[in-house]
Amino acid sequence: xxxxxxxxxxxxxxxxxxxxxxxxxxxxxxxxxxxxxxxxxxxxxxxxxxxxxxxxxxxxxxxxxxxxxxxxxxxxxxxxxxxxxxxxxxxxxxxxxxxxxxxxxxxxxxxxxxxxxxxxxxxxxxxxxxxxxxxxxxxxxxxxxxxxxxxxxxxxxxxxxxxxxxxxxxxxxxxxxxxxxxxxxxxxxxxxxxxxxxxxxxxxxxxxxxxxxxxxxxxxxxxxxxxxxxxxxxxxxxxxxxxxxxxxxxxxxxxxxxxxxxxxxxxxxxxxxxxxxxxxxxxxxxxxxxxxxxxxxxxxxxxxxxxxxxxxxxxxxxxxxxxxxxxxxxxxxxxxxxxxxxxxxxxxxxxxxxxxxxxxxxxxxxxxxxxxxxxxxxxxxxxxxxxxxxxxxxxxxxxxxxxxxxxxxxxxxxxxxxxxxxxxxxxxxxxxxxxxxxxxxxxxxxxxxxxxxxxxxxxxxxxxxxxxxxxxxxxxxxxxxxxxxxxxxxxxxxxxxxxx
Numbered sequence: 001x002x003x004x005x006x007x008x009x010x011x012x013x014x015x016x017x018x019x020x021x022x023x024x025x026x027x028x029x030x031x032x033x034x035x036x037x038x039x040x041x042x043x044x045x046x047x048x049x050x051x052x053x054x055x056x057x058x059x060x061x062x063x064x065x066x067x068x069x070x071x072x073x074x075x076x077x078x079x080x081x082x083x084x085x086x087x088x089x090x091x092x093x094x095x096x097x098x099x100x101x102x103x104x105x106x107x108x109x110x111x112x113x114x115x116x117x118x119x120x121x122x123x124x125x126x127x128x129x130x131x132x133x134x135x136x137x138x139x140x141x142x143x144x145x146x147x148x149x150x151x152x153x154x155x156x157x158x159x160x161x162x163x164x165x166x167x168x169x170x171x172x173x174x175x176x177x178x179x180x181x182x183x184x185x186x187x188x189x190x191x192x193x194x195x196x197x198x199x200x201x202x203x204x205x206x207x208x209x210x211x212x213x214x215x216x217x218x219x220x221x222x223x224x225x226x227x228x229x230x231x232x233x234x235x236x237x238x239x240x241x242x243x244x245x246x247x248x249x250x251x252x253x254x255x256x257x258x259x260x261x262x263x264x265x266x267x268x269x270x271x272x273x274x275x276x277x278x279x280x281x282x283x284x285x286x287x288x289x290x291x292x293x294x295x296x297x298x299x300x301x302x303x304x305x306x307x308x309x310x311x312x313x314x315x316x317x318x319x320x321x322x323x324x325x326x327x328x329x330x331x332x333x334x335x336x337x338x339x340x341x342x343x344x345x346x347x348x349x350x351x352x353x354x355x356x357x358x359x360x361x362x363x364x365x366x367x368x369x370x371x372x373x374x375x376x377x378x379x380x381x382x383x384x385x386x387x388x389x390x391x392x393x394x395x396x397x398x399x400x401x402x403x404x405x406x407x408x409x410x411x412x413x414x415x416x417x418x419x420x421x422x423x424x425x426x427x428x429x430x431x432x433x434x435x436x437x438x439x440x441x442x443x444x445x446x447x448x449x450x451x452x453x454x455x456x457x458x459x460x461x462x463x464x465x466x467x468x469x470x471x472x473x474x475x476x477x478x479x480x481x482x483x484x485x486x487x488x489x490x491x492x493x494x495x496x497x498x499x500x
Contacts, residue, residue, distance in 0.1 A: 036064060044070040044099075048089060066094045071124075074104035079111045086116070090123050097153075098124050100131040105140075114142065121145045128153040136161045141182070144168070164189050170196030179204040184230065187211045194218075215243040222247065226261065228254035242266065252276045258292075260299055263306040272307050275316030275344050280384040289384055297326055301333075304361075308334045317345040320354030325390045327353070333361045339410075342369040349399075350391045352433045356403040367413045368441070370434070372468070399436045411445040414438075416475070418455040418468040435475055439482045448486040451479065454494045469495055 031039070043051040043065055051065045071089070075082035086103075101124040105113060117134070124132060125147045132154060136142065141161040148154070150171045157172070158179040164170075166189070175197045183205060185193075190211045194200070202223040203216075209230035216224070224247055229238075239260040242250075247266050251273040258279060278296055280289055300322045307313065313336070320343070323333070341362060345351055347370075359365065383391070416438070442448065455472040459465065476493040 032058070032060070036067075039064055040067045040069075044068040047072050047074065049074075049085065052085075052089060065089075066092050068093075069095045069098055070100040071098065072100070072102040072104075075106040079106060082106070083111070083116060086120060090120065093123075093127075095127065098127040098129040100133070101129050102131075102133040102135075104135045117142055118145045118147070122147040125151045125153075130154065131156040133158040134160060136182075164193070172197045173199065175200055177202045179206070180208070181206040182230065183208050184210045187213050190214065212239060213241050213243070215241075216247065217243075217245065219246045223249040223251075225251040225253070227251070229256045229259045231257040231259070255279070260295065262299065263303060266306055267309075269307060269310050271312040272310050273314035273342075274303065274319050275314065277316070277318045280387065289386055293386055297322060297329075297331075301326065301331065304336070305334050308336050311337060312340045312342075313338045314342040314344060315358070316343075317348070317351045320345065320351035320358070321387075321391065323354035323357050324350055324394070325387075327357045328390055328393055333357060336362045337364055338362045339364050340367040340369070341365055342371065344371045347372060347434050349394050349433045352399065352437055353394055353397065353402055356399060356437060359408070360403055360406050363408075364410055365408060366410050368411065368415070370414075370416045372416065372418045399433050400440055403440060406444060408441065408445040408448075410447065411441065412447055412449045413452075414441055414445075414448065414450070415452045415454070416472065418453075418472045435478060438475065438479055442479060442482045442484050442486075442489075444485060446485055448484075448489050451489070451491040452494065453492070454496070457495050 034042075039061075043054060046054075048068070048071050051068050054065055055062045073082065073086050073089075101121075103117070103120065121132070122145060129151065130153055132148070132151075133156075134142065135158075141163045142159075143163045143165060144159065146165070146168060148157075149165075149168045152171070152173055154172050154175050156177045157175060158177075158181075160181040162180050162183055164185065170193050176199055178193075178197065178200060185208075194216060198218060199220055200218065201220055202225075203221070204225035204227065206225075206227040207230040208226065208228075214224075221244065224242070224244060226240075231238075238258060239262060241262050241264050243264045244250075245265050246268050248268055249271045250263075250266060250269055252261055253273065253275050254277070256276045256278055261276075280292065300319060303319075304323075326333070336358070341358065343355055359368075416434075438451075442451070453472050453476045455469040457466050457469045460467045473493060473495070476491065479491055
């Protein structure tokens with residue numbers, strides 16, 4: 001029986017048999033003139049469902065898909081059809097080496113994929129796979145197949161909802177990039193993974209939980225991303241120590257709830273992106289969370305000290321507001337060697353005071369980027385009474401006096417990009433402060449060359465106007481009339497249309 005996949009109603013299905021032989025091609029088109037090896041290369045770039053469907057083009061194309069080396073299977077409809085397709089393709093595959101093997105499993109399916117995944121992954125390992133990606137959801141966890149644990153050809157692993165067998169031995173001697181999502185793992189298992197990956201360069205843990213010490217001593221390891229803490233509300237004393245002396249790029253993103261990430265040793269850090277958010281202790285009111293906030297204030301001071309040698313920093317709303325509160329307490333900030341500072345936040349008067357304080361401590365700054373995006377920061381705008389009592393002091397402070405007597409001898413480029421999906425009309429005071437800050441930069445940046453404003457033109461769902469582009473175009477016009485310190489200065493305004 002000749003089983004062949006076909007495209008039907010936009011989904012990939014298996015046809016039990018074909019009613020007739022495919023006609024020989026009659027058009028001498030350019031694609032058909034290409035050699036088989038190049039056609040296979042092209043088919044390998046397509047979703048596997050589409051690659052297999054190419055068999056109906058002509059007799060020549062009938063078996064080309066058997067040789068593809070990239071496999072991307074995505075289940076959008078009937079699970080039975082999806083499983084049959086994967087089985088059929090792997091049975092007829094003739095490639096000796098797989099470059100990429102990707103499975104996108106369905107959401108909320110009652111199908112037990114465990115045996116299928118073991119079989120499919122074992123096939124990929126036998127064919128010396130280099131890149132494995134499994135996409136699932138947090139409510140379904142799959143144990144890493146034993147065959148995968150010692151795959152010596154593996155270079156990239158991206159696995160969602162993964163469980164590690166305590167008895168398994170990890171030996172990924174070629175692995176360079178590891179991404180694990182929805183992962184709960186203890187210190188011992190994490191150490192076992194790291195020791196089994198001597199060539200590892202990049203690691204990303206998203207929706208993570210369980211471990212409390214992340215020690216990476218390999219000189220090959222350069223980039224670490226921690227994105228969103230998977231909180232079970234078991235303790236309010238969650239902490240994580242990071243020891244990575246050769247780490248060059250660090251990202252801590254998303255909601256950390258109340259997890260304290262301590263940078264014990266990041267002495268080689270060059271680039272840091274800290275756009276995470278911390279939630280105050282639930283139901284802690286009337287100053288009852290003072291010790292809690294003091295701990296995080298101390299943590300931010302330690303961050304600034306540990307990152308003082310980094311040349312490229314990206315910060316978010318929460319960290320900027322803590323910096324502002326530290327300054328209100330009279331805490332002096334360390335001098336930063338930062339040359340490029342990027343702000344990812346929706347602008348308020350509170351966080352701009354923190355930004356202004358960071359600018360004061362960055363005498364080497366050459367580039368300032370302000371991205372007016374929410375970046376997940378508004379997932380929870382709750383602030384306790386203690387935070388509000390500090391932030392309320394901004395009502396009686398003038399931003400220009402806050403950063404008076406500050407010059408920027410090296411600042412050459414400023415860019416404000418409006419990429420937010422928020423309604424800017426709700427942040428009027430913050431927008432006014434942004435103009436004051438921009439005006440101050442024009443007056444005190446001695447070597448400023450470019451001030452670029454970029455907006456995305458779209459209709460806001462809340463105010464039914466193009467509020468982002470309107471605000472930024474007004475900002476650009478107002479800045480044209482401001483006094484300028486630099487003699488070689490250009491201000492530009494760019495507008496693009498945001499397509500849904």
